[in-house]
Amino acid sequence: MSVPPSAASPGAPAGLAPAGAPAGHAVVRFSGDCELSPSEDRWLQEGLAAALPDLRMAELFAARPELFREADHLIVGVDRASGQPVSALGASWTATAAGERFLHIGVQFVDARVRRGPVFSTSWLALLEDVVAAGGFPLLSALRTYNPVAYCAMRAYGRLPGAVMYPEVGPVDQDPDVTRLAGEIAATLAPGAPFDPASGRIAGIGVPRGLYRGRPRCDDAAVNEHFERHTVPGDRILCVVHIRETATVDAIVDNFVRRTTRSAPGAATPADPAAPPLSPADHGGPITRPRLREL
Structure with missing residues (x-):
């Protein structure tokens, strides 16, 4: 079920504050029966x-128009003042050929201006809530990145x-079991695609x-050097x-x-106090711990 567009920004989810509203962010969920509308x-x-001029996003969307719809769980950070998105975090459950279940983090974009703020941590909390409800805490998770x-x-x-x-980067021994799992995940x-288990490099898959x-x-200079070398x-x-x-x-x-509550500003004010609350958590609002499945 889609959320109706907001007058604050065409196509934006309802309930976000219009221009001129107090500063803050909302975290909007598109999971389960709340699908992303066209x-x-x-x-x-x-x-x-x-929001991301350092990336060729238009080319990305031209090559992968269904990128955001492919994610089972999608969390979007929205600036309340403008009604514009500033981040997106998406993930899906999948499994290797050997049956190892893992969470694939396939979408992770954050506006550079808010990367050190609470939107990232709050988005992850919201994602974990959705993921745990759907399939338990992700004991095995993976992402592919150039960053x-x-x-x-x-x-x-x-x-x-x-x-x-x-x-592992630097003088740390690599765990052989997780290296084996990484090879299975890369193949999945x-x-x-060529995969180098020593560095984690998957060659030529970026689109x-x-x-x-x-x-x-x-x-971290050592991490930068690892990416530059490999x-x-x-x-x-x-x-x-x-x-x-x-x-x-x-x-x-x-x-x-801890990161969310430490860095969050004062609670944002809803656009309409009489309106029902957003399904997402607001920055500065109460933080709910995900219900965790016993291991």
């Missing part, structure tokens, strides 16, 4: 193309006690090949996190809650 899809594509920042985001919880990160997500206008960088435009590094202990699940959720 008008919302256009709004999202056009908004992210404007060292995305790698570092996964590593932040992939190095927690009870979790294993792939690939990019069948036939479009020149999506990034320049090589992105993070704050990738050229069109390549991706496969990142995998395998969680092996129940306590690690709690630590991951607590980390997102």
